[in-house]
Amino acid sequence: xxxxxxxxxxxxxxxxxxxxxxxxxxxxxxxxxxxxxxxxxxxxxxxxxxxxxxxxxxxxxxxxxxxxxxxxxxxxxxxxxxxxxxxxxxxxxxxxxxxxxxxxxxxxxxxxxxxxxxxxxxxxxxxxxxxxxxxxxxxxxxxxxxxxxxxxxxxxxxxxxxxxxxxxxxxxxxxxxxxxxxxxxxxxxxxxxxxxxxxxxxxxxxxxxxxxxxxxxxxxxxxxxxxxxxxxxxxxxxxxxxxxxxxxxxxxxxxxxxxxxxxxxxxxxxxxxxxxxxxxxxxxxxxxxxxxxxxxxxxxxxxxxxxxxxxxxxxxxx
Amino acid sequence: xxxxxxxxxxxxxxxxxxxxxxxxxxxxxxxxxxxxxxxxxxxxxxxxxxxxxxxxxxxxxxxxxxxxxxxxxxxxxxxxxxxxxxxxxxxxxxxxxxxxxxxxxxxxxxxxxxxxxxxxxxxxxxxxxxxxxxxxxxxxxxxxxxxxxxxxxxxxxxxxxxxxxxxxxxxxxxxxxxxxxxxxxxxxxxxxxxxxxxxxxxxxxxxxxxxxxxxxxxxxxxxxxxxxxxxxxxxxxxxxxxxxxxxxxxxxxxxxxxxxxxxxxxxxxxxxxxxxxxxxxxxxxxx
Numbered sequence: 001x002x003x004x005x006x007x008x009x010x011x012x013x014x015x016x017x018x019x020x021x022x023x024x025x026x027x028x029x030x031x032x033x034x035x036x037x038x039x040x041x042x043x044x045x046x047x048x049x050x051x052x053x054x055x056x057x058x059x060x061x062x063x064x065x066x067x068x069x070x071x072x073x074x075x076x077x078x079x080x081x082x083x084x085x086x087x088x089x090x091x092x093x094x095x096x097x098x099x100x101x102x103x104x105x106x107x108x109x110x111x112x113x114x115x116x117x118x119x120x121x122x123x124x125x126x127x128x129x130x131x132x133x134x135x136x137x138x139x140x141x142x143x144x145x146x147x148x149x150x151x152x153x154x155x156x157x158x159x160x161x162x163x164x165x166x167x168x169x170x171x172x173x174x175x176x177x178x179x180x181x182x183x184x185x186x187x188x189x190x191x192x193x194x195x196x197x198x199x200x201x202x203x204x205x206x207x208x209x210x211x212x213x214x215x216x217x218x219x220x221x222x223x224x225x226x227x228x229x230x231x232x233x234x235x236x237x238x239x240x241x242x243x244x245x246x247x248x249x250x251x252x253x254x255x256x257x258x259x260x261x262x263x264x265x266x267x268x269x270x271x272x273x274x275x276x277x278x279x280x281x282x283x284x285x286x287x288x289x290x291x292x293x294x295x296x297x298x299x300x301x302x303x304x305x306x307x308x309x310x311x312x313x314x315x316x317x318x
Numbered sequence: 319x320x321x322x323x324x325x326x327x328x329x330x331x332x333x334x335x336x337x338x339x340x341x342x343x344x345x346x347x348x349x350x351x352x353x354x355x356x357x358x359x360x361x362x363x364x365x366x367x368x369x370x371x372x373x374x375x376x377x378x379x380x381x382x383x384x385x386x387x388x389x390x391x392x393x394x395x396x397x398x399x400x401x402x403x404x405x406x407x408x409x410x411x412x413x414x415x416x417x418x419x420x421x422x423x424x425x426x427x428x429x430x431x432x433x434x435x436x437x438x439x440x441x442x443x444x445x446x447x448x449x450x451x452x453x454x455x456x457x458x459x460x461x462x463x464x465x466x467x468x469x470x471x472x473x474x475x476x477x478x479x480x481x482x483x484x485x486x487x488x489x490x491x492x493x494x495x496x497x498x499x500x501x502x503x504x505x506x507x508x509x510x511x512x513x514x515x516x517x518x519x520x521x522x523x524x525x526x527x528x529x530x531x532x533x534x535x536x537x538x539x540x541x542x543x544x545x546x547x548x549x550x551x552x553x554x555x556x557x558x559x560x561x562x563x564x565x566x567x568x569x570x571x572x573x574x575x576x577x578x579x580x581x582x583x584x585x586x587x588x589x590x591x592x593x594x595x596x597x598x599x600x601x602x603x604x605x
Contacts, residue, residue, distance in 0.1 A: 053412070059411075059412070107592065107596065110595070110596065110599055111595055111599045111600075112599075114349075114355065114411075114555055115551065115555070115595060115599060115600060115601070117355075118547055118548075118551040118555075118591075118595075119551075119591070119592060119595050121544070121547065122547075122548065122551075122588040122591045122592055122595075123588070123592060125544060125588050126585050126588035126589060126592070129584035129585045129588070130585055132584065133581050133582070133584060133585070134581075247544060248540075251357075251419055254412075254415065254416075254419075255416055255419055258412050258413070258415070258416045259416070262412060288427050288430065288431055289427075290423045290424075290426055290427035290430075291423070291424055291427035291428065291431070293423050294420045294421065294422070294423025294424035294425075294426075294427060295420070295424060296420075297416060297417075297419065297420030297423065298402065298417055298420035298421065298424070301406070301413050301416045301417045301420065302402075302405055302417075305409070
């Protein structure tokens with residue numbers, strides 16, 4: 001069983017049952033299906049961050065760089081008025097993102113601790129301003145996606161991305177695959193060494209492992225998953241702009257992941273839903289939703305030592 | 319670029335750098351002594367600017383408003399440390415990050431509730447409103463020169479306090495070994511409160527000084543925060559000397575970049591920071 005904890009199994013079972021059913025109840029409310037889709041996509045992004053920060057020990061404040069990159073790459077590499085194959089191009093884009101992550105990783109992994117936070121922030125800000133000030137990439141307005149890709153596999157076509165419900169299930173699939181992928185990686189020999197190098201880098205190194213290589217590969221995995229999430233987000237809304245890669249975007253994802261319970265992976269889903277839910281609730285309650293949101297975040301830090309997942313585990317594990 | 323333009327830009331850059339130093343000094347002081355990365359530091363800069371704008375509108379005097387705002391900021395710093403920060407000393411850094419992000423939300427929201435979202439400006443005080451002739455056909459505003467000197471004076475005062483006084487000695491001792499300082503009977507709790515409050519006040523004072531030179535707008539705190547990160551990282555986190563050098567470098571480089579390569583000007587300081595970290599992964603004045 002790759003889900004070791006009871007709380008984790010209970011939460012994920014409830015989550016997937018509800019998530020599978022949501023479109024059935026909201027079939028004619030495409031706004032809510034769209035909102036739910038966005039939350040799922042964000043959950044993929046936050047899980048990839050949770051893996052890096054909580055499990056590999058790489059606290060990045062520039063993760064949104066890859067989120068935006070996924071969107072930008074799609075517009076850049078696809079012909080403007082032609083529906084390309086989604087799966088093929090998703091792989092292609094993740095491949096390019098992996099190469100970018102390799103280059104960025106080699107640079108940022110030379111630093112550690114607080115300097116790692118800052119250099120990841122600096123690189124994402126640099127790329128943010130590159131797109132923000134560029135004329136060929138649309139500057140602040142970004143780029144539009146005119147044609148949604150088609151999703152046939154071997155001639156079979158069962159998903160239509162123009163249909164919000166279909167897109168919702170595609171995003172739910174992304175959550176499932178990301179969750180399983182991260183869990184399997186963490187259970188593998190590779191994952192154990194990665195965690196060992198977080199907990200005790202000196203000893204892991206002394207055992208003969210090249211920590212740098214393990215961290216670099218993890219960084220590439222996390223960043224590539226983030227790029228996939230960004231690609232989905234861009235496709236859902238039909239555009240990509242520099243706002244995808246602001247430091248606020250990276251910061252919010254970090255908040256969601258800490259809120260959910262750092263390093264628990266399933267907590268990232270919980271944190272994303274809670275954050276988005278609270279924000280939606282406060283936005284509709286008052287114009288000054290940020291005051292309540294900020295207050296709620298502060299309260300949760302003070303009261304929950306290990307995030308929401310930690311709280312649930314205290315209730316359910318015995 | 320003519321020599322004249324070069325010197326004007328150089329002075330602009332240094333003056334901007336000095337202001338950056340003033341903001342960054344609080345950030346690096348709090349990090350160096352308490353190990354706390356205060357993401358809400360930029361909000362304190364914003365608070366200073368808004369407070370002085372408000373008090374100038376009420377009292378009409380810039381001096382009175384500046385003093386009032388600085389005192390309020392000091393009180394705010396003590397309050398925040400006592401009520402919130404103090405609870406997180408034995409938690410990990412990520413909890414502190416989360417808490418201070420929550421504080422950014424609260425302060426941004428309070429700003430919009432109390433003062434709305436219109437941009438404001440503070441008039442330069444009458445006594446400082448002229449400009450000094452620079453060459454035959456250019457001049458430099460007196461207030462900017464005054465602001466630069468205030469920044470230098472505060473930098474000198476900070477240097478004096480940290481290196482020559484008993485408080486400074488405790489601060490330096492707390493940086494290197496907090497348990498030992500505590501064991502020697504020093505009340506480290508109140509030391510931390512003082513340091514945090516000074517950090518907040520330094521940010522607010524920067525906002526006060528900047529108010530007559532820059533527009534007072536929502537979000538002004540966040541943009542300055544990121545630039546300050548660049549400054550303290552280039553200098554070496556926790557090093558006040560490093561913040562000084564880093565601030566002047568960033569100030570001059572970004573000012574010249576804005577003139578020489580406008581399309582890349584926003585990116586330049588980040589590129590510079592990455593280059594510095596590649597050569598010195600802990601910044602220029604690493605401890």
